[in-house]
Amino acid sequence: MRLLIALAFLLLPLPALAQDGPMQTLLQTHSADLAKPSRRTIQPVLDDLAASGLPQMTGFLESWADKGVVQRDADGLFFYGTREGDVYALRSVEDGSEAGEVGRRDATELKPNAGVRKLIATALVQFQLSDPDPDRRRAALDALSRNPTPDLLAPLRASIEGEENRAIRARKEALDRLISIRFGTDPAVRIAAIDWMASQVSLEARAALNAVLTTQTVVGATDADANIARALKVGTDLTEAQALELLADAGIVPEDVTRADRDAALIAAIEGGAVAGQPVTSLNTEAARWSAYEVLVAAGAAPARPPLDAVATLLDANPIVEVYDEPDPAITTAAAAALAEVENRVARAQAADLGLDALSLASIYFLAAIGLAITFGVMGVINMAHGEFIMIGAYTGYVVQQIVPDYTISLIIALPLAFVVAAAAGVALERLVIRHLAHRPLETLLATFGISVALQQIFKNIFGTQAVPLTSPDWLAGAWTLNDVVGISYIRIAIFILAAIFLATLVYILRRTRLGLEVRAVTQNPGMAASLGIDPDRVGMVTFALGSGIAGVAGVAIGLYAQVTSEMGAGYIVQSFMTVVVGGVGSVFGTLAGAGLIGGLQKGIEWLNPSNTLAAQTYMILFIILFIQVRPRGIVAQKGRFAQ
Known part of the structure; x- marks a missing residue:
């Protein structure tokens, strides 16, 4: 008895308690x-x-x-x-x-x-739609959007009432309308959902409306209550060959006489070496054979060919129409109107997205060109090595990230350090080369071009030929998305803000400081500025350092989303010169206007011809050549003796 009690105590309660x-x-x-x-x-x-x-x-x-x-x-x-x-x-x-x-x-x-x-999956979605974890609710909505069923409409609506997350609640309401459009039984509810879709631009909304407007092609008589979308016309909506193919698929075809049928009839009618009175030897062309065949037709010895307007006659008797799969005309009419409104909204959203892309590209060009605009405007130097200052800044950021692994801290260190390093390189170039080639533009161009090639090779020997990463912090990852059409990456937003900061800083320096006054004086009339005690050489050196340092900062910004290589600066030197020339030499606001014009023009051409970026570059250069013919001094022309 004691043994039985012990066994009962050991075996029975534990699993029961564990699973109770x-x-x-x-x-x-x-x-x-x-x-x-x-x-x-x-x-x-x-x-x-x-x-x-x-x-x-x-x-x-x-x-x-x-x-x-x-x-x-x-x-x-x-x-x-x-x-x-x-x-x-x-x-x-x-x-x-x-x-x-x-x-x-x-x-x-x-x-x-x-x-x-x-x-089970259907029942599971009901739980997931009200799960305390927002990520699980989002996953349920994603699954529901991929495979919507009418069974889930009721639990979806039940979960909306208690949803506290505004974004998830909006998604649930949108899915409610999407499912109602496809599977709803009340026409008024479906039309209300369709009308709501007219205010959306999402892919889901467009897919739902297009699903309502699906059609099938019908040849011949249709039901009296068929919801006809349109009648197809030969020559406008389809070719005659396509119409004949549809007629053949429907079993409605003109009984044509093939060449094989014709030849068989002619051979059967041969008598005494002739067919219908024509010698066989004369039937050596298609026209002669068809002519002999027509004689047989007239004699009733062969079937007649269909008239030339046989296809048109058959189409008149058997019209080809597109019939909506949705039988209710009120719903298809509402869906067509909503889809037209959605397409208009999408077009406006695409224009806004294109504008954001153009603004982003203009910010990049402004950062890359503003330093060149200052040095070119003050010293008149065509510096072909300006792109390499951008490269120096990008590699400075890369080196900092190898030492400081925290990407946010390394970025904070890299921006001012890139300015200092690139500015020092600019001063060295100005002191060692450019000063000795003053007022000799051709020699300066050739010398800076040679220095550009040399710097590329030096950095290639140091860092290798492969691109190196310049990683952005996590808070710059992703994009700011307004809807399914309009969006811009956070890195480009940061570059736009950086360009705005430099614009404000340069305007302040040029308008509110003594250095700015001296720069403007040397830019407009270097001889008169020298007679007033201003050292043009010192101003030129400081200006060159400032312009080169800005290019270094631009290199860090550009390197966050583009590849960092020894040739990266060469990709921006042409755009930088075009920006400076179009905007106006030596003008900050002119450079801004030139960057906006070139950025917008390039994005517009790429939108018109997205498959050929080389053509976009070519058209842009041609436009700029024509523009310079009209305004040779740029959008914002310089004043004073320098402009002459």
């Missing part, structure tokens, strides 16, 4: 149906499970659909089971805790078929 809970209790009430489910019997079980509201139910349904649930044969309890060789490692369906092991032959794995898994 509302989840297991509910599952045990449907034990037989869960073990052997079918599409006919499982729906009431799923409804009961969904009505329970138990938080553990989501995990159970997911595991059940993935064949991760087992039933222990000894007591019929359900567990999450992971097979490890010949045993299952068990976990509790109540809290996921470990519940021991069981032999593979002592447990039954629940294996729902495809039809049952589909019903």
Whole structure:
């Protein structure tokens, strides 16, 4: 007796206590149906499970659909089971805790078929739509948008009421309307949902409206209540060959006489070496054979060819029309009007997106060209090595990131350091080369071009020929998205802000400081400025350092989204010179206007011809050549002797 009591104490309470809970209790009430489910019997079980509201139910349904649930044969309890060789490692369906092991032959794995898994997925979405985790709710909405069904419309609407996340709530409301359009039974509700779609530009909205407006081509008579979209006309909507193909598919074709049929009739009519009175030897052309055949037709010895207007006659008798799959004309009319409005909104959104791209590109060109505009305007130097200062700044940022792994801190260090390093390189170039070639533009151009090639080779020897990464911080990752059409990356927004900061700083320096006064004086009349005690050489050196330093900062900004290579500066030198020349030499606002014009022009040409970027560059250069013919001094022309 004592031994029996001890065994009962050891064996019975532990599994019972371990599995005692509302989840297991509910599952045990449907034990037989869960073990052997079918599409006919499982729906009431799923409804009961969904009505329970138990938080553990989501995990159970997911595991059940993935064949991760087992039933222990000894007591019929359900567990999450992971097979490890010949045993299952068990976990509790109540809290996921470990519940021991069981032999593979002592447990039954629940294996729902495809039809049952589909019903489970439907029930699972109901739980996921109200899951406390926002990510799970978003995942449920993504799944629902990919495979919407009318069964999920009611749980979707039920989950909207308690949704506190504004973005998720808006997504649920949009999906409610999308599903209502496709599967709704009330025409008024469907039309209301269609009218709401007219204010959207999302891909889902356009797909839903296009789904309502799907058609099929019908040849011949249609039902009296058919919702006809349009009648197809030969020559406008389809070719005659396409019309004949449709007529043939419908079994309505003119009985034409082929050349084989003609030749067979002519051979059968040969008598005495002639056909219908014409010698066989004369029937050596197509025209002669058809002429002889027409004689046979007139004699009733061969079938007549169809008249020339046979196809037109058949089309008049059997019109080809497109019929909406949606039978309700009110719904298709509303959908067509909504789709037209959506397309107009998309066109406006595309124009806005193109404008943002152009503004972003203009910011990049402004940063790359503003330093060149200052040096070119003050010193009149055509510096072909200006692009290499951009490269120096980008590599400075790369080196800083190798030392400081935190991308935010390294970026904060790299921006001023790139300015200093590039400015020092600019001063060295001005002191060692450019000063000795003053007022000799051709020699200066050739010398700076040679220095450009030399710098590229030096950096190639140091850093290699492969591109090196200049990684942006996490807070610059991603993009600012307004809708499915309009969006811009955070890096480009940061470059725009950086360009605005430099614009404001340069305007302040040039308008409010003594250095700016001296720069403007030297730019407009260097001789008169020298007579007033201003050292043009010193001003030129400082200006060259400032322009080169700005190019270095531009290199860091450009390197965050473009490849950092020894040739990267060469890709911006042409655009920089075009920006300076078009905007006006030596003018900050002129450079800004030139960058805006060139950036907008390039994006516009690329939009018109997106498959050929080389053509965009060519057209842009041609436009600039014509522009310079009209305004040779640029948009903002310089004043004073320098302009002359």
